[in-house]
Amino acid sequence: MPSNRTAAIDAIRDSLQGKAFDSALKACELQLARTPRDAELWGLKGQALQALGQLEDAAACFRQGLASNPGNARLLVLQGHLYTRQGRGEEAVASYTRALASDPGLTDAYRGLLNFREIPADSADAAELLALALNERRSSSSRARALFLLGQIFVDASMDRAGFAFFAQANSLVARSIERGKREYRITPGAAAMAAGFFRRHARLEPALPACPAIIVAGLPRSGKSLVENLLAGHPLVAAGGEIALARKLVGDLDQRLGLEAVATQLRVTTASPIPQYCPTPTAGARYLVDTSPANLSRLGYLALLHPEVPIIFCRRAPPDLGLALFFKNFRSGHLYSYQLETAGRAIALAEKLIRHWRQALPNPMLEVAYEDLVTDPVGTQRALWSSLGLPPLASPTPPATDNPWRVFPSRSIDSVGAISADLVGFAQRFCSQLEPLTRAYTTESARPGLSSRVGAAGEARERRT
Numbered sequence: 001m002p003s004n005r006t007a008a009i010d011a012i013r014d015s016l017q018g019k020a021f022d023s024a025l026k027a028c029e030l031q032l033a034r035t036p037r038d039a040e041l042w043g044l045k046g047q048a049l050q051a052l053g054q055l056e057d058a059a060a061c062f063r064q065g066l067a068s069n070p071g072n073a074r075l076l077v078l079q080g081h082l083y084t085r086q087g088r089g090e091e092a093v094a095s096y097t098r099a100l101a102s103d104p105g106l107t108d109a110y111r112g113l114l115n116f117r118e119i120p121a122d123s124a125d126a127a128e129l130l131a132l133a134l135n136e137r138r139s140s141s142s143r144a145r146a147l148f149l150l151g152q153i154f155v156d157a158s159m160d161r162a163g164f165a166f167f168a169q170a171n172s173l174v175a176r177s178i179e180r181g182k183r184e185y186r187i188t189p190g191a192a193a194m195a196a197g198f199f200r201r202h203a204r205l206e207p208a209l210p211a212c213p214a215i216i217v218a219g220l221p222r223s224g225k226s227l228v229e230n231l232l233a234g235h236p237l238v239a240a241g242g243e244i245a246l247a248r249k250l251v252g253d254l255d256q257r258l259g260l261e262a263v264a265t266q267l268r269v270t271t272a273s274p275i276p277q278y279c280p281t282p283t284a285g286a287r288y289l290v291d292t293s294p295a296n297l298s299r300l301g302y303l304a305l306l307h308p309e310v311p312i313i314f315c316r317r318a319p320p321d322l323g324l325a326l327f328f329k330n331f332r333s334g335h336l337y338s339y340q341l342e343t344a345g346r347a348i349a350l351a352e353k354l355i356r357h358w359r360q361a362l363p364n365p366m367l368e369v370a371y372e373d374l375v376t377d378p379v380g381t382q383r384a385l386w387s388s389l390g391l392p393p394l395a396s397p398t399p400p401a402t403d404n405p406w407r408v409f410p411s412r413s414i415d416s417v418g419a420i421s422a423d424l425v426g427f428a429q430r431f432c433s434q435l436e437p438l439t440r441a442y443t444t445e446s447a448r449p450g451l452s453s454r455v456g457a458a459g460e461a462r463e464r465r466t
Contacts, residue, residue, distance in 0.1 A: 005035070012044050016051070019244075019280070024048040039069040043078050050082060058082055073103035080112045084406070089116050104128050107145040114152055115406050121157040126150065133169075144173040148330040152409060155328075164434045167328055174330070175339040185337040185347030187298040187354060188251060190260040192451040194301035196361045202264040202305055203363070209273045212307040213282055214246055215290045215389070218297045219315030220351050221335060222325035222411075224371035225292040227420065228313055231374070231382040232290055235391050239286035241279075245293035247303040249278040254302065267305040275306065288389070294335070297351065300358055308363040311389055314355045317371035319348045320428035321410075323438045328411040345441030353451055375422040 008031050015024035028045035032038065042065025049058035062079040069075060080095035093116050099109040110119065110129060119125045132138065133146040147170035154163030175183065215232065217225045233240040253274060254263050282289040288311075296303070300312060317325075323345060326338040337343040359366055367388050374381050386393065408421045428435060 005031075005038075009040060009044070012041075012048075016044065016047060019051070021048045021051040025052065037068045039065055039072045039075055042066075042069070043075055046075075046078055046082070050085070055082065055086060059086075071098070071102045073099040073106050073109070076102070077106065077108045077112060080109070084112065084115055089406075092116065100125075105132055107132070107142070107149060110149050111145075114149065114156075114409075117407070118156045119153050121154050121159060121162075126153055129153070133166075140173045140177060144170045145330060147173065148328070148411075151328065152411065156409070160430050164431055168434075170330065171327060171339040178336050178339065182336050183340060183343050185343070185350050187350060187451055189256070191298050191301055191354065192357070193260055194361055195357075198264070199301075199304065199308075199361060199363050202268045204268055204305070204308065208309075209271075209306060212273065212275050212279070212310050213287065213289050214241075214244075214275070214279065214307075214310050215288045216247070216296055216300065216303070216310060216312045217290055217292045217315060218300060218312060219294065219317075219355070220297070220322065220326070220348065221294050221331070221338075222322055222329065223315040223317045224369065224374045225294070225315050227371075227374050227378075228315060228369060228385065229290045229292050231378060232288075232385055232389075234382060235386055235394065236285060237287040237391055238389075239282040239289050241282075241289040241291050243293035243295075244279065244289075244291040245295045246275055246278050246291050247299035248293060248295035250274060250306070251299045251302050263302075264305055267302070270306070273306050275303075298354060300362060300364075304362045304364050309365075311365045311367070312358070312362065313385070314359070314366065314368045315371065316352065316355065316368065318425075318428075319345070319352075319442050320432075320435055320439065321371075321424060321426065322348055323435060323442070324428040324431060325410045325424075327438070328409075330411070341435065341438040342441040345438035345443075346445040349442045349445035350451065352446070357451060372422075372425050375420055375425060378420045 008027065012024050012027045012031075015021070015027065025045060025048040028041050028048060032041050032045065035041065042061060046058045046061040046065070049055075049061055059079070059082055062075055062082065065075050066072060066079070076095045076099035080092045080099065083089075083092035083095060093113060096109045096112040099106055100113075103109075105128070107129070110125065113119065113125075129146045129150050133143050133150060135143065147166050151163045151165075151167035151170060154160075154166060157163075215238070217228045217232075219225050229240050229242075232238045254266075256263065258266075279289065303310060323341070326335070326344045326347075327341060329338065331338060337347040355368070359368065365388070367385070369381065369385070383393070408423050410424060410427055
């Protein structure tokens with residue numbers, strides 16, 4: 001049976017995962033009053049403060065935690081992440097370096113360092129990571145994390161063949177733990193049936209529901225969603241919400257056993273939208289709150305039945321660059337299609353077909369943005385985004401930052417703490433031969449008619465429960 005402390009820690013983690021940051025913060029303070037030297041609690045409190053936007057308070061929290069736990073590697077990594085978010089590169093590097101001095105096997109610290117500087121392929125750090133990757137006593141996920149880092153180190157050194165081999169080994173390790181039926185990109189059952197006529201048939205009856213404040217930025221990971229959010233949030237009437245997953249949460253609360261038509265009829269006549277209970281309160285003065293969750297893409301039809309007024313911005317990117325970025329990224333959860341080149345290629349093709357489908361079907365105001373335009377003309381794209389939303393122009397708009405100390409590499413998302421750079425456009429050309437399986441799968445799937453999630457009846461039943 002878990003101890004009281006363990007149960008409290010688990011509850012705090014659940015609150016953070018569920019974005020109940022105020023609750024997590026209060027629980028941390030309560031527990032720290034009892035055990036003021038608990039390093040894990042100081043770390044969780046700092047994460048809650050960061051999530052609430054109280055960055056200086058979070059910095060003070062980590063300092064206080066380290067005062068009673070000098071050299072605690074995990075706290076130092078969290079401090080490094082905070083400094084990274086604040087653009088304090090030198091201090092972030094110092095925190096990560098101290099963390100590695102305490103625990104040379106802490107892969108999160110190496111990952112943090114790589115945001116700011118290259119690690120030489122012939123260095124002691126690379127040798128340490130190789131030893132971690134080869135240590136079969138460690139878990140597959142732990143070894144994979146080291147291999148992903150080695151891949152980046154060797155690609156940074158222009159040793160592309162070796163670097164890609166490390167990435168391939170890392171992905172293979174992760175893929176082994178994923179059931180074959182779960183490796184494909186899945187489209188929510190019913191999406192294909194939601195054509196333009198479907199929405200005309202199920203147009204909302206008067207009176208309309210109160211307007212929803214959301215802007216949905218939809219697409220696969222690494223397609224530019226976070227950058228679009230950053231550009232949008234440059235306007236005082238728009239707040240960044242991150243991955244709220246409004247459409248996914250809505251679908252999760254619907255009884256799919258009733259069938260699509262019955263569910264649509266229910267949504268059509270409901271007098272109270274459930275969306276507000278999923279939606280955090282926007283910051284003071286904001287009219288819109290941006291939701292960038294990739295999980296929304298295949299569920300947009302359900303949201304459109306309730307809120308046809310919600311703007312939707314679709315993000316797309318050249319398939320080779322997007323596929324490489326997915327394959328080079330070690331996702332913390334989800335996106336199980338990204339660990340094999342063939343499944344990643346099919347996922348990109350399916351997502352493109354789904355975007356075309358929604359653009360023809362949904363009644364919402366919609367816009368499509370190419371990653372390449374975002375990074376080559378961020379100021380022009382920002383103005384176009386604001387104009388499409390009917391936002392008043394700013395007298396002196398602040399141009400997106402271009403001098404942030406973060407490095408740019410394929411597995412990283414360009415977001416509110418990263419520099420806007422076109423350096424990754426065409427990056428996949430360096431790996432043409434290695435990406436042939438992805439390109440072949442993408443081409444084959446693109447040629448297939450219609451939408452298919454390739455999961456069959458069993459997969460559809462699972463999807464209804466998630």
